[in-house]
Amino acid sequence: MGIILGNGNVLNQAGELTPAEILVEDGRIVGIGEKLSRDGHEWVDCKGGMISAGLIDVHVHLREPGFEHKETIATGAKAAVRGGFTTIACMPNTRPSIDSVDTVTYILDKAREAGLARVIPYGAITVRQLGKELTDFAALKEAGIFALTDDGVGVQSTAMMKKAMKAAAELGISIVAHCEDEDLLIPGAALHDGVFAARHGLPGIPSESESIHVGRDILLAEQTGVHYHVCHISAKESVRLVRDGKRAGVNVTCEVTPHHLLLCDEDIPDSLDTNWKMNPPLRSREDRAALIAGLKDGTIDMIATDHAPHTQEEKANGMARAPFGIVGLETAFPLLYTNLVQTGELTLQRLVELLTVEPAKAFGLPYGRLEVGAAADITVIDLTTEKTIDPTAFASKGTNTPFAGWACKGWPILTLVDGKIVHHDA
Numbered sequence: 001m002g003i004i005l006g007n008g009n010v011l012n013q014a015g016e017l018t019p020a021e022i023l024v025e026d027g028r029i030v031g032i033g034e035k036l037s038r039d040g041h042e043w044v045d046c047k048g049g050m051i052s053a054g055l056i057d058v059h060v061h062l063r064e065p066g067f068e069h070k071e072t073i074a075t076g077a078k079a080a081v082r083g084g085f086t087t088i089a090c091m092p093n094t095r096p097s098i099d100s101v102d103t104v105t106y107i108l109d110k111a112r113e114a115g116l117a118r119v120i121p122y123g124a125i126t127v128r129q130l131g132k133e134l135t136d137f138a139a140l141k142e143a144g145i146f147a148l149t150d151d152g153v154g155v156q157s158t159a160m161m162k163k164a165m166k167a168a169a170e171l172g173i174s175i176v177a178h179c180e181d182e183d184l185l186i187p188g189a190a191l192h193d194g195v196f197a198a199r200h201g202l203p204g205i206p207s208e209s210e211s212i213h214v215g216r217d218i219l220l221a222e223q224t225g226v227h228y229h230v231c232h233i234s235a236k237e238s239v240r241l242v243r244d245g246k247r248a249g250v251n252v253t254c255e256v257t258p259h260h261l262l263l264c265d266e267d268i269p270d271s272l273d274t275n276w277k278m279n280p281p282l283r284s285r286e287d288r289a290a291l292i293a294g295l296k297d298g299t300i301d302m303i304a305t306d307h308a309p310h311t312q313e314e315k316a317n318g319m320a321r322a323p324f325g326i327v328g329l330e331t332a333f334p335l336l337y338t339n340l341v342q343t344g345e346l347t348l349q350r351l352v353e354l355l356t357v358e359p360a361k362a363f364g365l366p367y368g369r370l371e372v373g374a375a376a377d378i379t380v381i382d383l384t385t386e387k388t389i390d391p392t393a394f395a396s397k398g399t400n401t402p403f404a405g406w407a408c409k410g411w412p413i414l415t416l417v418d419g420k421i422v423h424h425d426a
């Protein structure tokens, strides 16, 4: 006996929503059609919502092991499926960091126990993410990592990055980079070096602290032939460098977060609420426009949340000392749908691609397509009911978001992973 997802709509080739039913059996999509035979299958009402492939997020911080007070694999995976995400890749800045086979295995075991989203850990590029010594790439690959990154910090040494890219290229692993040149940082700087920081007399984080690494790494990727991916791109100069790199034939991709697409430094409240502190910082209005242009012309390949939960106590430490980061899994789709699709800046089809097939293509994942034969990772999204973002209702332990109180449409109501219902907002 299978499950029929009925009373829903799918995007057709032309990007229009058309009525369709989906039949799921043994973890696979086995039928898509306007009316499928009931045949004793369980029938689930999609309530007129959009049925799409499950969303994929290649940039999530799950905090376990080591920082379970911020998030656990179980709470993070719950937040994921509530947000419509069926596959998430988790970052290595845990304690211990994900630099050994043991820690990779630990995370995969915990994720299986949780039984919610597919969780694929990143491996660290360097031991303890200290930038001094490469981890054992071959062993990490064998253990099942998604890709390699030191996210949380940038790889400061150019020689170390080149060595990492060479070794990763030989093994066919992607190098994913948090681009930040620490030489250009002022201690205590929390916000973009722009109009808002200047108005408040605060030290700023300059755009070139990001873009210098982007440029450096694209040149190294060209040399080594590795697939190189830029995390949370935020500065217009970085977008330009990626565009030029792609034109030159370099195997470079990049992601942008919902918050960098929707907010800029001028939106930060004068109260200096630390829910507006994240790394990279919200940049200028022009940077934000360049990110949207990059999404439209294909320079930016995908959207990823950089879900980064921290406790309220930690966030209460003031702008200079609070940790960088905001949560994103449970708000990404509604925010993007309401503020980019409904406003006419992006089509619904493009938004869905940026969260499904595009990340799958870039990283060679066998997910992200709603088609017969594919794994039944499916998300159903209600595009009509308006609800207000309420952090106290999150499944995530983190409530650190600047979007509290925003009214949105586009809420995921049903999520299946591997043919199993893991979230149902009936």
Ligand SMILES: NC(=O)N[C@@H](CC(=O)O)C(=O)O
Binding pocket: 061, 093, 151, 152, 153, 178, 277, 278, 279, 280, 306, 308, 309, 323, 324, 325, 326
């Ligand atoms: N993005 C953030 O502001 N914070 C991330 C680290 C990171 O993604 O660089 C975190 O781990 O909290």
Ligand SMILES: [Zn+2]
Binding pocket: 151, 152, 153, 178, 231, 232, 279, 280
């Ligand atoms: Zn980062």
Ligand SMILES: [Zn+2]
Binding pocket: 059, 061, 091, 151, 152, 306, 308
């Ligand atoms: Zn991150």
